[in-house]
Amino acid sequence: MSTQKPPTAAVIGTGTIALGWIALFAARGLRVRVSSTRPDAAEYVTEALPGYAATLPDGALDPATLLDRISFVADLRDAVADADLVQENAPEDLALKQKLFARVADAAPPGALLLSSTSTLLPDQLGAELAEPGRVVVGHPFNPPHIVPLVEVVGARGADPALVARAVDFYRGLGKHPVVLRRALPGFVANRLQTALLREAIHLVREGVVTVGELDTVVTSSIGQRWAVVGPFEAFHLGGGPGGLRHWFAHLGAGLERGWESLGRPPADEETVETILAQADLSFARRPYPELAARRDRRQNAVIAALRTEDPAAPAPDSARTSPAVSQA
Template identity: 65%
Template sequence: MSETTATPAVRTVAVIGAGTIGLGWAALFASAGLRVRVNSRRPDAEKHVRAAFELYAASLPSGPADPEELASRLEFEPDVARAVEDADVVQENAPEDLALKQELFARIGAAAPARALLLSSTSTLLPDDLGAAMDDPSRLLVAHPFNPPHIVPLVEIVAGERTDRRAVDDAVAFYRGLGKTPVVLRRPVPGFVANRLQSALLRESIHLVREGVVSVAELDEIVTASIGARWAAVGPFRAFHLGGGPGGLRHWFEHLGAGLERSWAGLGDPPVDEATVATVLAQADEAFGARSYEELAAERDAVQNAVIAAAARARTAASPA
């Protein structure tokens, strides 16, 4: 197995919570050679994590791994304070409940070493709110991954008013050492960036399905055969910069920018009511229901890894010497 190189100072990571995100983080950390201490309220936590490693071991970015070798780096500690007491990094993945997370971070902050990075995978909550009950939240950051976290490179780093700048730098170095792409947001914003973009596309997707323009399966095919493939190569701004020809984004705005507000006004604003949900779910069952979650996830992960690897090779080949 080819291992990713983690930051040399990091040896032990405490993973708080063993849901989908926590499991992906645990697999990635173990694949980097780190000791992974899992804290979970599940009575069957060890069985649950080992089963996930059987699924994830084949799709790690560093290459297929032996699930048993990965699992040999696992420890299980049901007590939060003991789980973090000598951790270099704490990756919290509890449910999106502010009171729960505030209580967790108060306990984590009191028990973890002063040097430890305290990182939350939250997709909705801001660091100042998460650390409101802590005596010292200077090492607390949001580190929001894009699912599945053991594959998709992005980690959105969000600091609070009381976050030490060195903690931001340490978090960036930690994730880069794992082969991730950390991006530090310039200021906190609800939902962060990637999920806001995803939500905007999902809203219009639901609208088009609800209006009978396309089916769920057809919409997915349109995205993967057009903007999905494009966005694997370039982001929205560079795409439209190239769409403007030699004049770039400036030329594009001059010729097409005037119609943007009119096109935005025509976008859908669908209600997420019982009828809408029933329509989407019926079509999703028809499109995806014949295959298990494990089959669909394995295919997604294999294709995602192939796309990321191919894009990286192409960028390296195209870069000036």
């Protein structure tokens, strides 16, 4: 029987993303220290945790089991002291995050992984006030982070490749699918793709082509299901028949730019936003948020489980729920 001490993760914040990380880290056997400016952080997390515990990727766990691995530390320095890694989830305020990471770097062990869940800010910016700016690595999850496999890993310019590799190993040990971006740019990859689709979705609703509810049905009944099993490039490769993507470009590629030119550029003005919100209320307001989130999580887990059954060799969460190793610098 192993007597190795489980890694300690300091999670900064108690928002939606932080809650997902807290639940997943605890489920994988890490000791989790939660640092939050909320005076009621312990009560808030305790109340929210059952919803996350019920939808963990490889089966529900008793929330009490997770809470036994979680502690709440008001002082940031105490929270990150002797931690193996820090996962930051503060609001997307650059000045706030810079000051936060400066404090974290000063108090955390020299070899601790300093990770940020940011979806918009670049690692060079986040570490700007550190003696070693390249020490901060972005580990951007896709919501909900306790379920969706992707983590976009982004290192600062000139960051030690070994540091990025440590972050990749950590996330992979959680059962995630980390993808290292070769270049940092705002929004990274997944959110840029999502934003491009959202822009056209808003355009189509604003122009009265479909409603919000109908647009979601179009996506979930077509490209959403397709993209769950093949990405855009492979989908069009298959669309090209035996000749693949080369054949597809030769016969249909000439019309790509014309198609791009016809895409909408809707304004995000009050009228557009109100149109979207009014229709969204009709589609979603009938159910409370926890019910909608639980339904989403059950379906997401069902898709992941089905894909894992079809392809047993694909990466999967550690069903033994053992702590992932955190390599040292």
